[in-house]
Amino acid sequence: MIMVIETLQGLGRWGEDLAVQFLRTKGYRILERNYKNKIGEIDIVASDEKNFCFIEVKTRRSLAYGQPYESVTYHKQMKIARVAFAYLKHRFGKVDVNARFDVISIIRDGLGRARIEHIPHAFDLP
Template sequence: MSKSRIKLGAQGEDLAVDYLKKKGLTIRVRNYRKKTGEIDIIAQDGQCLVFIEVKTRKSLRFGQPYESVTLTKQAQISRVALDYITRNKLHDQPIRFDVISILLQSGGDTDINHLPNCFEAVL
């Protein structure tokens, strides 16, 4: 992955964290990595554990950012979430999978689209 894409992703994740905190969520972990994949943000929303994928783009040339969260990506996120739940003994806690879609427009405008409970676990 190019340095510019890594920088864009990090910028999007920072914006997503700020957005989530303003919405009252508590950030538990950023960039939870395992061999099988990564979850961008793991947060707590009341009693619910939230696994969040952040997608950031500078244009709509390839569609909305959230459109890149394919069934394959959902399965990867689900497997990593299961690892996190197991390691932290959180089996009794309700969970959900969110996507935050960020479009950084020219002129400095930012469009943040939060899709809560966007998909079910895919294993």
């Protein structure tokens, strides 16, 4: 059981590292990785030319359980939004800034190759 958990954690970390590289090649500035507060965690906080981007990264080895982005449920979206609001309030003292919620979906095949799908504006503010 421990070995499975370590493998899943390793896959998640690999996916987040790949997502950061991908975002940097697209011109994003990475502000935080694995930002945590008492509410929860956001995988990546980044900025493009116009927005703060709160990004959830989902990585899978197959489509047996559906697309990775499909696991970002409404409940998970609301939790990410609450963490993001707390981040903005803590960092800037306000929440009325340009922000969006993205998902990066990664499928890693048996050869270690990845298919990356970036979904900007994956969900809206509550």
